[in-house]
Amino acid sequence: MVAFIRLSLLLLVGLTVIYGGVSLYSRERRRAKLKQRWAERGLTGDRRTFIQRGLKQYDHSLRRRLILLVYILPLSAIALVIYMVNFS
Amino acid sequence: MAYIKWGFLITVWSVFAAFLHYTLPQYDVVRIVSTYEERQELDNWKRIFWSTPDSQSQAAVTRDVQFIQSFQANGDAIVYRNEDTGWHWPPYFKFDTANLYTEANDAISTKDDPEWVVVLHYGWRSVFLSTFPNAISITPAAGPDDKPVNWFNIIFLTLLAALFWAIYVRWRRFRRNRIDPVLEEVEDGFYAAGDALSERRGRLRRWLSGLKG
Numbered sequence: 629m630v631a632f633i634r635l636s637l638l639l640l641v642g643l644t645v646i647y648g649g650v651s652l653y654s655r656e657r658r659r660a661k662l663k664q665r666w667a668e669r670g671l672t673g674d675r676r677t678f679i680q681r682g683l684k685q686y687d688h689s690l691r692r693r694l695i696l697l698v699y700i701l702p703l704s705a706i707a708l709v710i711y712m713v714n715f716s
Numbered sequence: 717m718a719y720i721k722w723g724f725l726i727t728v729w730s731v732f733a734a735f736l737h738y739t740l741p742q743y744d745v746v747r748i749v750s751t752y753e754e755r756q757e758l759d760n761w762k763r764i765f766w767s768t769p770d771s772q773s774q775a776a777v778t779r780d781v782q783f784i785q786s787f788q789a790n791g792d793a794i795v796y797r798n799e800d801t802g803w804h805w806p807p808y809f810k811f812d813t814a815n816l817y818t819e820a821n822d823a824i825s826t827k828d829d830p831e832w833v834v835v836l837h838y839g840w841r842s843v844f845l846s847t848f849p850n851a852i853s854i855t856p857a858a859g860p861d862d863k864p865v866n867w868f869n870i871i872f873l874t875l876l877a878a879l880f881w882a883i884y885v886r887w888r889r890f891r892r893n894r895i896d897p898v899l900e901e902v903e904d905g906f907y908a909a910g911d912a913l914s915e916r917r918g919r920l921r922r923w924l925s926g927l928k929g
Contacts, residue, residue, distance in 0.1 A: 631768070631803040710809040713852055 639702065647698045654695065658686045739806045740872065741838050742849075743864040745857045746786035746794060747830045748823045756781045765839065765847040767799035782813065784820045784851055786835070789860035796837055796851040806838060808852055819854045832857040834864050 662682040666675055686692060758766050759777045769779060782798040798817055801810045810816075825831035834857045839849035857864075 635803045706807070706809065709807065710811075713808055713810050714812040714815075 643699050643702060647695060650695050650698060651692070654692065655683065655686065659683060736873075738840055739838055740869050741808075741836050741852065741866070742869075743866060744786075744788060744794060744835045744837065745832055745860060745862050745864075746788050746835055747825055747827075747832055747860075748784060748786045748820055748854075749826075750785045750824065751783065751798075751817060751820050752785070753780050753782050755779070762845055762847065765845065766797070767801055767850065768804045769800075782817050783848065784817075784835075789832070794841060795848055796835060797839075797848040798851050801850070808838065808850075810850075810852055816851060816854060820851070823854060830860070832860050832862065834862065 659679060659682075662679045663675075665671075666678055671678065755778055756766070757778050766781070769776070784796040784798055786794055786796070788794055798813050798820070799810075800813045801808045803809070823831055823833050834855045836852040836855075837849040838852065840847055841849055
């Protein structure tokens with residue numbers, strides 16, 4: 629039981645660090661792309677609003693939700709291993 | 717300096733490769749001849765080659781471990797230990813040690829009428845350190861020449877290589893864009909300072925020779 633709790637805590641901390649890192653990285657990349665798009669197209673107007681709107685769109689996108697796979701994939705892999713090793 | 721760098725890199729990667737070789741699963745096609753239990757003293761550093769028991773017996777220094785004796789098709793003997801890994805490292809999540817022991821006993825066969833089985837295992841057999849690979853599962857084999865494809869290792873190592881490559885490429889890009897320019901600037905600064913210094917020294921020397929002459 630102690631081992632199970634320790635593994636759960638380690639996974640929770642580790643995966644949360646990865647999730648946070650990937651989230652920040654992905655959002656910053658989107659921001660950089662928006663800046664680039666602004667410069668390439670020679671858009672006029674409020675650059676800040678343009679970038680904020682783009683980021684808001686990103687916040688609702690599928691791509692951001694896909695980062696949840698950081699949690700889902702390892703946990704399903706563990707479930708699969710437990711099944712394969714012990715029950716088949 | 718280059719020797720130290722390469723020595724360091726080779727050491728780190730060798731240790732990592734050994735770690736993977738110890739931890740990743742491998743298949744053996746064997747004929748099981750017997751099983752036994754033996755009391756093990758696990759009180760020194762070789763403890764790392766044995767599983768961590770469940771919490772009730774964690775303080776115990778000695779405990780009974782199950783073993784599976786078998787022969788490979790080429791005639792070499794190989795002995796496996798049969799231990800739960802539980803929720804500990806390595807992540808095989810093996811809880812069915814007693815069941816596996818039963819399966820192993822069921823698969824016992826003689827030389828005259830061999831029954832070949834595939835034993836999935838991890839770990840090393842070392843006769844000097846008395847370490848044994850841990851058997852994970854036992855499945856029927858097609859025959860002594862059966863060679864199961866280790867799909868897990870193929871996929872895992874490919875993904876691992878891809879991950880390392882992705883990190884390496886990003887690190888190199890980061891260094892080129894962010895660190896190298898700074899270093900170059902510092903270097904340029906040094907050169908500029910050196911040039912200014914030598915020029916001043918030249919002037920000083922000229923002035924001195926002028927005094928002499």
